[in-house]
Amino acid sequence: MPEPGAGRIDPDLAARLARLGVSVGVEGIRAPEPPARDPEVRVDPHPDRAADGVGSPARLPIEEAVPGREQRREDGACYVSTAYRALDELHAGERLGAALEACTESLAALAGDAALSGIDLANTAFLDTETTGLMGGTGTYAFLIGVGRFVGPSFQVRQFFMRGPGEERAQLAEVADWIAPCSGLVTFNGRSYDMPLLATRCTLHRRPAFLAGAPHLDLLPAARRLWRLRLESCALTALERDVLGLARQDDVPGWLIPYRYFRYQQDGDARPLVGIFEHNALDILSMVSLLSRVARAYRAPDEALAHAEDWFSLARAYERAGEPARALAACRRALDQGLPAESAARAWETMGLIARRSGDWSTATGIWRELVAAEANRRLYPYEELAKFWEHRAEPRDPDRALTWSRRALERLEAGDLRPRRGLRSARAQLQHRIGRLERRLGIAPDPGRSGDGA
Numbered sequence: 001m002p003e004p005g006a007g008r009i010d011p012d013l014a015a016r017l018a019r020l021g022v023s024v025g026v027e028g029i030r031a032p033e034p035p036a037r038d039p040e041v042r043v044d045p046h047p048d049r050a051a052d053g054v055g056s057p058a059r060l061p062i063e064e065a066v067p068g069r070e071q072r073r074e075d076g077a078c079y080v081s082t083a084y085r086a087l088d089e090l091h092a093g094e095r096l097g098a099a100l101e102a103c104t105e106s107l108a109a110l111a112g113d114a115a116l117s118g119i120d121l122a123n124t125a126f127l128d129t130e131t132t133g134l135m136g137g138t139g140t141y142a143f144l145i146g147v148g149r150f151v152g153p154s155f156q157v158r159q160f161f162m163r164g165p166g167e168e169r170a171q172l173a174e175v176a177d178w179i180a181p182c183s184g185l186v187t188f189n190g191r192s193y194d195m196p197l198l199a200t201r202c203t204l205h206r207r208p209a210f211l212a213g214a215p216h217l218d219l220l221p222a223a224r225r226l227w228r229l230r231l232e233s234c235a236l237t238a239l240e241r242d243v244l245g246l247a248r249q250d251d252v253p254g255w256l257i258p259y260r261y262f263r264y265q266q267d268g269d270a271r272p273l274v275g276i277f278e279h280n281a282l283d284i285l286s287m288v289s290l291l292s293r294v295a296r297a298y299r300a301p302d303e304a305l306a307h308a309e310d311w312f313s314l315a316r317a318y319e320r321a322g323e324p325a326r327a328l329a330a331c332r333r334a335l336d337q338g339l340p341a342e343s344a345a346r347a348w349e350t351m352g353l354i355a356r357r358s359g360d361w362s363t364a365t366g367i368w369r370e371l372v373a374a375e376a377n378r379r380l381y382p383y384e385e386l387a388k389f390w391e392h393r394a395e396p397r398d399p400d401r402a403l404t405w406s407r408r409a410l411e412r413l414e415a416g417d418l419r420p421r422r423g424l425r426s427a428r429a430q431l432q433h434r435i436g437r438l439e440r441r442l443g444i445a446p447d448p449g450r451s452g453d454g455a
Contacts, residue, residue, distance in 0.1 A: 058269070062163060065270035066277050076170035079161040083281060084154045092244035094289035096155045102295035109321040110222045110298050119215040121291075122150050124184035127210075128283040129194045130276055132258050141165060142197055143261050144276060145175050148284040149182065155288065157281050164265065169205050172198075176210065184215045188236050188287055191218040219287060222294050225317045229343065230309035240286050244293060252279045301330070308337035312347050319350070324358040345379060352385060365389055380418040380427060383409035387434060403438040406431055 063070070068081030087097030100121050108116035126148035133140040141162065148157045158178055162171045187194050195216070199209040223243075224234045231242050240246040252260070252275040260272045297304040301314055315330035331351045339347055348371050355364035368382035368389075383405050391402035410431045412418045420427035439446055 060269055060271050062270040065274050071174055073170055073173060075173060076167055078167045078171040078174055079163055081159045083157045086154060091285045092240055092246040092289040094292045096288050098292040099288045102292055103299045106295045106298035107217055110317055111217055115215045116217055119184040123182050124186055125149055125179045125182040126186045126284050126287050128280055130257050130280050132261060140197060144280055146280040146284050147178055157284050159277055159280060172202060172205055172207055179210060185211045186217045186287055186291060189220040219290050226297055226313050229313045230307055236283060236286055244289055252276055308334045308339045312339060312343060319354055324354045327354050361393055378419045380409060380413060380420045399438050399441050406435045
């Protein structure tokens with residue numbers, strides 16, 4: 001059983017790393033800035049003595065701190081821990097097995113990636129990493145790679161731990177073997193962070209990147225599309241708390257994780273790493289539950305959404321996916337549930353735009369008339385849209401009505417009752433130009449008191 005940091009690295013790899021400015025061995029891992037005191041890290045002036053004076057060890061190796069086993073292969077060894085979860089087990093209010101029933105077309109529509117409609121969730125890897133730094137780059141290692149998979153009657157979370165940099169080659173090889181049956185990938189912010197980092201590590205070891213070209217669902221953008229209007233943060237722990245109803249207890253904050261691993265490299269005590277393994281496993285389990293909730297929010301929102309802001313976010317997601325009827329219905333639901341004033345105004349505007357883009361002029365003009373009639377409305381655009389409709393879209397065209405709406409708009413704008421989307425001067429000039437054009441078309445003499453009619 002090697003000591004932490006033990007293991008020999010391939011000389012050729014070491015030379016290539018050196019050319020990139022990366023050292024190897026414990027010294028090759030850059031120490032993070034020391035955080036405020038971590039209660040799980042003991043500062044022991046006598047590290048060779050028992051920690052509590054009654055026979056407990058001053059250092060606990062990973063093999064005793066975390067259930068698992070050393071996995072040896074021709075290119076080295078690493079430490080592997082596996083946990084089994086029943087498919088009917090609840091995590092964050094969702095059955096783990098429910099992810100197997102998720103509508104992949106909904107996931108594809110929400111993510112804007114048609115390839116996801118064919119993802120096989122029964123053979124998909126749920127991947128998360130814990131790293132030696134938060135910025136990435138060739139000097140950053142993924143010292144813990146967790147991958148969850150559905151295997152038979154269970155969901156298995158397997159965690160591949162690099163006790164020292166010399167074990168990275170074996171660690172990556174073990175991960176590759178574990179995900180070999182997989183044809184899809186789920187991550188949380190993995191497109192931006194985990195997968196580019198792992199691709200770099202694989203390249204340095206002359207290995208192909210994991211699941212390159214496979215359908216990849218990054219849950220972070222999907223979650224943002226559904227919940228960022230209501231939530232201040234769409235971090236995974238925030239989504240757990242505010243969407244899934246899970247509050248982690250005694251969780252290791254992400255910024256502290258590199259520091260704990262660095263301390264382990266120095267003193268060999270794996271006890272502070274236990275929380276990191278638990279943190280990583282929770283991330284993976286929460287991705288499974290979040291996938292189920294995201295898919296259900298899109299396909300059956302009555303079962304998954306409870307807040308007006310979330311319904312409005314869903315409406316915009318439907319619009320983005322080319323589903324105008326569902327977008328309009330979701331906007332109506334958001335307004336019925338009571339959106340804040342600013343969001344309500346945006347929802348009305350969105351509804352009008354959706355109807356206009358889909359050529360549903362009856363619905364669009366009805367929405368604009370509702371807005372004009374609303375006492376709280378201070379927006380210019382519904383007047384402008386009605387004027388443009390009667391001048392250019394109505395059958396038959398009705399320049400008289402177009403002129404009426406344009407004059408009403410200018411009158412209220414000059415009185416300070418309406419707020420234009422663009423600058424006041426520009427809005428006034430455009431209205432005056434439209435009024436002048438319509439008056440000439442109708443043979444009406446221009447108002448001498450109105451300037452800027454234009455040609």
